[in-house]
Amino acid sequence: MNLGIVGQAAGLFAVTNIDDILVLSLFFAQGARHPRSARRIVLGQYLGFVAILAVAVAAAFGATFLPESAIPYLGLLPLALGLKAAWQAWKHRDDEVDEQQTTEGGGPKALEVAAVTFANGGDNIGVYVPVFATAGVGGMSVYLIVFLVLVAVWCFAGRYFATRPLIAKALSRWGHLLLPLVLIAIGLLILIEGGAFGL
Structure with missing residues (x-):
């Protein structure tokens, strides 16, 4: 395996996914008191990222599942999920939070995490396609392996970050407000940067 390509793949992944660490930290904080939520978050992250890679690989071979003009509208996914999370936070604003309370099915759902990951990575597709197309099948395979390993690292x-005492305390206190704000901001950023709705 060419170490140069591995380094390039790692660098490309880090640059295009740095914002995912913040979103993942918020998801992990949201699911902190819910058994198995970490598993659902990791599954969702992988589902979303594999979908990004599938579209990028297909496009590198000439297939287009998403017209370029549709990519900005992916911002509607995190925007909708952020508004839903904001509504939930507003609805339960006066509820007493029991630190010991745990619920089996609580916390982020895998498909919600996947939707945010895919939408947030819509612009990554535009970066990955030319790289994959010029790397050839062997080089593309290295990129895919490195990317999938780095999803686990992310x-x-x-x-x-979500379990460091200082950060965990802040996220526990403010995470229910931060998550909707971050998701809404991501959604609006995707829509505005892509020129959706003539923005």
């Missing part, structure tokens, strides 16, 4: 980093 999940670990997100969980690590």
Whole structure:
């Protein structure tokens, strides 16, 4: 395996996914008191990222599932999820939070995490396609392996940050407000940068 390509793949992944660590930390904080939520978050992150890679690989071979003009509208996914999370936070604003309370099915759902990951990575597709197309099948395989390994590293980093005492305390106190704000901001940024709705 060419170490130069591995380094390039790692660098490309880091540059195009740095914002995912913040989102993952918020998801992990949201699911902190819910058994198995970490598993759902990791599954969702992988589902979303594999979908990004599938579209990028297909486009590198000449297939187009999403017209370029449709990519900005992916911002509607995190925007909708952010508005839903904001509504939930508003609805439960006066509820007493029991620190010991745990619920089996609580916390982020895998498909919600996947939707945010895919939408947030819509612009990554535009970066990955020319890289994959010029790397050839062998080089593309290295990129895919490195990317999939680094998704696990990103999940670990997100969980690590969410469980540091100082950060965990802040996220526990403010995470229910931060998550909707971050999702709404991501959604609006995708829509505005892509010129959706003539923005």
